[in-house]
Amino acid sequence: QQQVRQSSQSLTVWEGETAILNCSYENSAFDYFPWYQQFPGEGPALLIAIRSVSDKKEDGRFTIFFNKREKNLSLHIKDSQPGDSATYFCAASASSGSWQLIFGSGTQLTVMP
Amino acid sequence: EAGVTQSPRYAVLQEGQAVSFWCDPISGHDTLYWYQQPRDQGPQLLVYFRDEAVIDNSQLPSDRFSAVRPKGTNSTLKIQSAKQGDTATYLCASSPNRGAGNTLYFGEGSRLIVV
Numbered sequence: 001q002q003q004v005r006q007s008s009q010s011l012t013v014w015e016g017e018t019a020i021l022n023c024s025y026e027n028s029a030f031d032y033f034p035w036y037q038q039f040p041g042e043g044p045a046l047l048i049a050i051r052s053v054s055d056k057k058e059d060g061r062f063t064i065f066f067n068k069r070e071k072n073l074s075l076h077i078k079d080s081q082p083g084d085s086a087t088y089f090c091a092a093s094a095s096s097g098s099w100q101l102i103f104g105s106g107t108q109l110t111v112m113p
Numbered sequence: 114e115a116g117v118t119q120s121p122r123y124a125v126l127q128e129g130q131a132v133s134f135w136c137d138p139i140s141g142h143d144t145l146y147w148y149q150q151p152r153d154q155g156p157q158l159l160v161y162f163r164d165e166a167v168i169d170n171s172q173l174p175s176d177r178f179s180a181v182r183p184k185g186t187n188s189t190l191k192i193q194s195a196k197q198g199d200t201a202t203y204l205c206a207s208s209p210n211r212g213a214g215n216t217l218y219f220g221e222g223s224r225l226i227v228v
Contacts (some may be wrong), residue, residue: 009153032214043117043204043219044156049215087152087154093214100169102157 003027004092006104014112020078021107023090024072026043030092033066035075036103038087048075080111115139117220119205124224126195134190134223138207144168146217147180147190148204156204158221162188163210195227 008010013019015076023033034049050057057064061090066073077084090104118137126132133199138145144163148156158177160170162187173180182188192199202222208215 004155034216041221043206043221044217045219046216049214049216089157095214102156103157105155106153 002105003030003102004090006090006107008107009051009105010108010110012110013080015080015082018081018083019077019109019111020089020108021075021077021088022072023074023104024070025092026071027094028071029094029096030102031095032093033064033073034091034101035062035064036089036091038089038106044095045088051056061102078111080109081113085109085111117205117207117218117224119203119220121223123224123226125228127228129194131191131193131207132195132225133192134203134205134225135188136188136205136220137178138186138188138205139218142153142207142209142218143185144208144215145182146206146208147188148162148206148219149201150204150222153203159190168170192225195225197227200225202225 005024031052035047036044037047038044046057048062050079053067063076063077087106087108089106093101114128142186146161147159150156160180162182177193179189202224204218204222206219
């Protein structure tokens with residue numbers, strides 16, 4: 001059973017467009033949702049994160065929109081650049097009980113120049 | 114500040130052989146994690162330590178996988194009698210402490226191919 005699901009395995013956008021990556025989750029106890037970015041040959045690195053008490057988190061060109069009722073969230077990358085081409089992992093964890101960070105299967109983003 | 118260091122970066126084994134992966138976490142980080150990342154999938158937790166103590170190894174295939182962190186700093190993940198299904202990248206990560214909301218800092222990974 002996939003607790004964190006990313007609907008698209010891959011996404012291609014043109015430079016300057018807004019890329020939208022979607023994620024959904026099953027466990028209502030999840031209250032922390034980071035997005036990690038991974039380039040080929042490297043480990044994942046934290047990009048941006050949101051807690052369930054918020055419905056939006058913005059950091060520069062990156063914004064997370066969170067819908068607790070629908071158990072889904074999305075990462076918006078505004079003014080996409082070729083350097084944003086990477087795999088993006090949605091993850092989730094719960095403050096209570098097992099805090100373990102559960103990763104989705106990832107969305108490979110390609111930004112065409 | 115040095116990041117998480119892993120070695121070797123690559124290993125190619127025949128089925129039945131053994132391999133050890135080594136990890137040096139960020140100085141001062143008391144929590145260390147080992148993740149398995151199959152190709153085109155997300156990382157999956159195998160085991161994690163706080164200092165030298167194993168906190169959770171429930172997802173470690175205990176019959177062939179073992180992990181230690183004897184002095185609460187460096188860690189070794191060992192796979193005995195490797196199988197083709199073990200082909201994956203093994204990622205080590207560290208964080209200042211455990212719990213939800215902590216940032217995990219990952220190493221570059223050790224890529225294992227079992228033929």
